[in-house]
Amino acid sequence: MSENNGNIEVVHNEGQKRYVISVDGTPAGFSSYVDGTDFRNFNHTVIKPEFRGQGLSAPLIKFAFDDSRAAGIRIHDACSAVAAFIKKNPEYQDLKK
Template sequence: MNSKADIRHEEKYQQFTLTLGEDEAELAYATPEPGVLDFTHTYVPEDARGRGIANQLIKEGLRYAEAHGFKVTASCPVVAKFLRQHTEYQQLLR
């Protein structure tokens, strides 16, 4: 399993990425207004699914939001489900 240290924040592309061999998993976001991150899309290659990679990306995105004073919203259903299941992040919700 990869560690959070392997996750890169590519601010230019508004995404967090994790290299998995020759493929990448990603968590994309938008900034619909100042101080708000909207997590819009999560992608994990099919052969890497079921290993918690999406959750790693989401946690890293939420850590980033908290560290930089952002509120979050989730138009991505995977992130929305994660936030419903992990109430410790409720204070970040917009």
Template sequence: MTTDELTTDGSGARVEHEPEVSRYTLWQDGEPVGLADYRIVGEELRFTHTEVDPARRDHGLASILVEQALDDVRTRTDFTVVADCPFVADWIDSHAEYQDLLSRGR
């Protein structure tokens, strides 16, 4: 399996891209604690589901996961992002600097 480590920050969290399973995975303390699944449909990358281990919620980990996944999409692809996942949609709505991903390529 090919993975690309995207980030490590002060929380000890890191995000890895696993393109073979269309997923970004969030790791902390050597354990997977979250994921963001996506599907590629034509020129769109559609985020379909995001989750973080309930025991690790309320620490901003889901935001780290989404931000790093979107940064990766921006730098490595020309895909238009479609936020089918409500968390991703809300996150983009509250971060104006990412809203261009919703319309690029159109």
């Protein structure tokens, strides 16, 4: 699954167990996870320094959550960026494990 919003694209790299956000074709960051028995543990989100301050973590995490929801997978928020996103976006509370 992928989403392209103008110059921003988010893709799910299942082999590396991460969601990757790119700007104008250049990888700008990722959110990685570990699969549990019935959930996906998001444990690390990184936006490269040269792309910080552009609001990229929100569309990255939103896409990862929407993709997980579509697959029927609940999430665990071990990553502080993921936990903060859930606090700001209560519509994703139902995904929490």
